[in-house]
Amino acid sequence: MEYIIVKEKCSSCGLCADVCPVEAISQIGPYLIDRQLCIMCGECLNECPCMAIAPVQTD
Secondary structure (H helix, E strand, O other): OEEEEOOOOOOOOOHHHHHOOOOOEEOOOOOEEOOOOOOOOOHHHHHOOOOOEEEEOOO
């Protein structure tokens, strides 16, 4: 599983990036979560007021 940011829902408020303990969220251009850095803690998911962060199943 991994988290993605749904760009159509994202308001670019920056709250997700502010709470990420490993700075895995890029705020340049469309916000993106770096899969290599993300530790799947869920802090960004819980903080996002737009519900723009979604868990997705990976193979």
